[in-house]
Amino acid sequence: MDNAYKIKVQNVTKEYDLYKSQSEKLRSFFSLSNSKVPHFWSLMGISLEIKPGETLGLIGVNGSGKSTLSNIISGIIPQTTGIVDVRGDTSIIAIGAGLRGNLTGLENIRLKALMQGLTNPEIDALMDDIVSFADIGDFLYQPVKSYSSGMKSRLGFSIAVHVNPDILIIDEALSVGDDTFYQKCVDKIAEFKDEGKTIVFVSHSLKQIEILCDRVAWIHYGTLKEIGATDKVVKDYRAFTKWFKAQTKKEKKHFQRQMKENQKAFDIDAYQKQVTEERQQADPDNANVAAAVKKDFYGSVISEKMSLSNRILTTVVGVLFVLICLVNISGHSVSQVVEHPSSIFQPETVLHDPNATTSTK
Numbered sequence: 001m002d003n004a005y006k007i008k009v010q011n012v013t014k015e016y017d018l019y020k021s022q023s024e025k026l027r028s029f030f031s032l033s034n035s036k037v038p039h040f041w042s043l044m045g046i047s048l049e050i051k052p053g054e055t056l057g058l059i060g061v062n063g064s065g066k067s068t069l070s071n072i073i074s075g076i077i078p079q080t081t082g083i084v085d086v087r088g089d090t091s092i093i094a095i096g097a098g099l100r101g102n103l104t105g106l107e108n109i110r111l112k113a114l115m116q117g118l119t120n121p122e123i124d125a126l127m128d129d130i131v132s133f134a135d136i137g138d139f140l141y142q143p144v145k146s147y148s149s150g151m152k153s154r155l156g157f158s159i160a161v162h163v164n165p166d167i168l169i170i171d172e173a174l175s176v177g178d179d180t181f182y183q184k185c186v187d188k189i190a191e192f193k194d195e196g197k198t199i200v201f202v203s204h205s206l207k208q209i210e211i212l213c214d215r216v217a218w219i220h221y222g223t224l225k226e227i228g229a230t231d232k233v234v235k236d237y238r239a240f241t242k243w244f245k246a247q248t249k250k251e252k253k254h255f256q257r258q259m260k261e262n263q264k265a266f267d268i269d270a271y272q273k274q275v276t277e278e279r280q281q282a283d284p285d286n287a288n289v290a291a292a293v294k295k296d297f298y299g300s301v302i303s304e305k306m307s308l309s310n311r312i313l314t315t316v317v318g319v320l321f322v323l324i325c326l327v328n329i330s331g332h333s334v335s336q337v338v339e340h341p342s343s344i345f346q347p348e349t350v351l352h353d354p355n356a357t358t359s360t361k
């Protein structure tokens with residue numbers, strides 16, 4: 001096996017439909033085209049590799065797509081297109097990620113550890129360490145929905161680092177804890193790095209990024225703006241934020257609106273065409289480039305949207321189901337309803353011989 005990377009993300013996009021309401025979502029299901037629903041591309045073609053044992057930082061302004069990318073790598077949400085190859089078990093630490101609000105802290109520890117593949121005796125052996133690292137006292141016996149964000153982060157961090165994952169994904173989890181807990185987490189992350197584990201670290205704190213990361217990827221409104229050595233990318237990002245802060249309020253708004261408009265107008269087919277052309281230029285003798293690109297884009301994703309034929313089939317089955325229910329309720333036989341379709345809305349007695357009913361008097 002090629003050990004050059006631990007995580008590979010290639011041509012990854014993520015599209016969201018911006019429905020205004022649940023009824024609009026339902027309407028769009030039954031309509032043959034959903035072109036009227038505005039789309040938003042949270043990621044517009046991200047490609048990067050993370051090496052084994054590397055700590056990669058993800059930086060970028062609010063809403064740039066960092067959590068979307070880390071959630072796709074963790075397998076929490078699917079990508080719309082592209083390849084995501086993760087070679088190992090991941091454990092994500094985001095504020096409250098994967099914690100069930102109705103379960104107590106203790107129950108959440110067991111559930112998350114079981115989901116991570118640990119057996120009950122293994123969990124029993126780890127329980128004291130997890131509880132003491134989280135250090136949330138009697139809240140352990142309370143439902144997680146009553147926790148503050150700091151407490152959720154403590155519990156989530158403690159579980160995630162004790163289940164011994166290959167790959168640790170930390171999304172802003174250090175931003176809500178107090179200083180003592182923060183230091184404990186930084187020490188634990190350093191321990192993980194020493195053990196050669198791969199870490200994806202999402203943070204707005206450039207100081208934390210500088211301390212912990214070997215390389216940094218700057219995600220900028222759904223695109224990968226830059227990836228490389230920590231000091232270089234952080235320096236460029238600082239220059240951008242300095243430039244942005246120097247803009248007037250109106251200019252800032254205009255810039256942000258422009259960026260979001262680009263994300264709404266993104267054309268996935270044009271992007272696929274562009275990738276195909278680039279690969280054709282690099283490999284002009286290969287006649288199968290277009291098919292290979294199509295496979296890379298859609299081969300490993302499960303479509304979240306139904307194809308037109310599936311939608312028609314589902315609608316037909318739904319209508320048939322309703323008709324069968326109506327036939328049942330009306331009390332007529334199917335052949336009667338086929339002969340007199342309107343009878344489906346009339347009670348069975350109306351079709352009977354009136355003499356039959358008078359004879360019972």
Ligand SMILES: Nc1ncnc2c1ncn2[C@@H]1O[C@H](COP(=O)(O)OP(=O)(O)OP(=O)(O)O)[C@@H](O)[C@H]1O
Nearest residue numbers: 016017040042060061062063064065066067068069
């Ligand atoms: N379920 C969703 N439906 C529609 N849009 C979404 C959804 N989830 C995220 N987005 C949009 O995708 C974009 C990227 O969001 P994401 O949370 O990945 O950004 P981020 O870089 O992690 O931001 P922050 O630094 O504020 O945490 C945002 O514009 C967000 O509004």
